[in-house]
Amino acid sequence: MRAITNRPSWRGALLILPVLVVLFVIGCVTGRGQPHMENALGELQSAKSELQSAATDKGGHRVRAIEIVDRAIDEVNAGISFAASRH
Numbered sequence: 001m002r003a004i005t006n007r008p009s010w011r012g013a014l015l016i017l018p019v020l021v022v023l024f025v026i027g028c029v030t031g032r033g034q035p036h037m038e039n040a041l042g043e044l045q046s047a048k049s050e051l052q053s054a055a056t057d058k059g060g061h062r063v064r065a066i067e068i069v070d071r072a073i074d075e076v077n078a079g080i081s082f083a084a085s086r087h
Contacts, residue, residue, distance in 0.1 A: 016047060017065075017072060024076055034083060041076045044069055 020040045048069045054062055 016043065017068065020044060020072065020076075024072075024079060034080065037076055037080050037083070041073065041080070044073045044076060048073070 020043060023036055023040050048066060051062055051066045051069065056062065
């Protein structure tokens, strides 16, 4: 029998990535979004932490997900810096 835990799975962390990317794009298009960008950054950092804590045997998908999250973090930081330079 499998134990039930309250810990999010790595799949759950990976599923939030497209949502965060959409929020990033919306923030860029509307010219608003620093609070949302900062929240997205925190969520991405949390997702990365969860992925790093997951068991390593995922056929390379966990490592790939961490790389994608790292790129998303870089993009969010670039968006925050860009918006800050425009004010």
